[in-house]
Amino acid sequence: MVILEHIQKIFYRNTPNENRVLNDLSLEVSDGDFITVIGSNGAGKSTLLNIIAGVYFPDSGKIYLDGKDITNLPEFKRAAFIGRVFQDPMLGTAPSMTIEENLSIAYARPNNMMLRRGLDAQRRNIFKEYLENINLGLENRLSTKVKLLSGGQRQVLTLIMATMKKPKLLLLDEHTAALDPKTAVLVNSLTEEIVQKNKLTTIMVTHNLEHAIKMGNRLIMMHNGQIVLDISGEEKASMTIPRLLSKFEQVQGEKFAEDRIMLA
Numbered sequence: 001m002v003i004l005e006h007i008q009k010i011f012y013r014n015t016p017n018e019n020r021v022l023n024d025l026s027l028e029v030s031d032g033d034f035i036t037v038i039g040s041n042g043a044g045k046s047t048l049l050n051i052i053a054g055v056y057f058p059d060s061g062k063i064y065l066d067g068k069d070i071t072n073l074p075e076f077k078r079a080a081f082i083g084r085v086f087q088d089p090m091l092g093t094a095p096s097m098t099i100e101e102n103l104s105i106a107y108a109r110p111n112n113m114m115l116r117r118g119l120d121a122q123r124r125n126i127f128k129e130y131l132e133n134i135n136l137g138l139e140n141r142l143s144t145k146v147k148l149l150s151g152g153q154r155q156v157l158t159l160i161m162a163t164m165k166k167p168k169l170l171l172l173d174e175h176t177a178a179l180d181p182k183t184a185v186l187v188n189s190l191t192e193e194i195v196q197k198n199k200l201t202t203i204m205v206t207h208n209l210e211h212a213i214k215m216g217n218r219l220i221m222m223h224n225g226q227i228v229l230d231i232s233g234e235e236k237a238s239m240t241i242p243r244l245l246s247k248f249e250q251v252q253g254e255k256f257a258e259d260r261i262m263l264a
C-alpha cells in the first residue's frame with residue numbers, strides 16, 4: 001500500500017515566482033489499485049508521480065510504502081521497486097543498445113547482475129517468450145538496436161522493462177500520448193493485460209478522458225494541486241465523459257480547462 005500524507009510541493013519557494021504545485025495532497029493507494037489520473041493544466045499530475053518516484057522531495061508531508069517511510073529515499077533506490085514509463089518513447093530505453101541488452105538490464109535489476117551474465121541462452125528464451133506474447137514480431141529482432149524501433153515498439157519495450165520484475169508500483173505518465181491512436185490502443189491494452197496478469201498497483205496519468213474512464217478501478221481528478229474527485233466501484237464503472245465533466249463543475253464551480261484533453 002502507498003500512502004501520501006499531506007504532501008506540499010512548492011517550486012521557487014520564497015521568490016516572486018513561488019508556485020504551490022501540490023497543496024496538502026493526501027492519497028491512499030491500495031495494493032492492486034489501478035488509478036487513472038486526469039486534471040486541468042498544471043494541476044500537478046506529473047509532479048505527483050515525480051514525488052512518488054523520488055525525482056523531487058516534498059517540502060512537507062510523508063510518503064509510505066508498505067508501512068515504510070520512503071519520504072527521503074532517493075530516486076535511484078526507489079527505482080528498485082517502482083517502474084516508470086514516460087510520455088516520450090525516447091526515454092526509458094538505451095537507444096544504441098539492442099533489444100536483448102535493454103531487456104537484460106531490466107531483468108538484472110535490482111540485483112546489479114552483470115550484463116554479460118544476463119545474455120545467456122536461458123535469458124534469451126525468457127525474453128523471446130515475453131516478446132512473443134505481445135505479437136509485435138520483436139521476438140525475432142532481439143539483436144536489433146532500439147533506436148531502429150518505432151515509437152510504439154519502444155514504448156512497448158519500456159513497458160515490458162518497467163514491469164518484468166513486478167514492481168510494487170507502476171507509474172505511467174501519459175505513456176501513450178505521443179503515439180498514433182492505433183498504437184495507443186495497442187499499448188493501452190497491453191498495459192491492462194500486464195497490470196492484470198501481474199496484479200500491479202498502478203497510477204496512470206492521461207489526457208484522454210475515455211481511457212481514464214475505461215481503464216483501471218479508480219479515477220482521480222486533480223485541480224490546483226489537490227485531488228478534487230476520487231471515483232471508484234460502481235460509480236466509475238457507469239461513468240461517462242459528460243457526467244465526469246459536470247461532476248467537476250459541481251465540485252469546483254468552474255468548467256474543466258485542459259488544452260490537451262482528449263474526449264475520446
Ligand SMILES: Nc1ncnc2c1ncn2[C@@H]1O[C@H](COP(=O)(O)OP(=O)(O)OP(=O)(O)O)[C@@H](O)[C@H]1O
Nearest residue numbers: 011012019021039040041042043044045046047048
Ligand atoms: N521542476 C520544476 N521546476 C519548476 N516548476 C515546475 C517543475 N515541474 C513542474 N513545475 C510547475 O508545476 C506546475 C504543475 O506541473 P505538472 O507538470 O505537475 O502539471 P500537470 O498536471 O502534469 O500539467 P500538464 O497536464 O499541463 O502536463 C506547473 O506550473 C509547472 O510549471
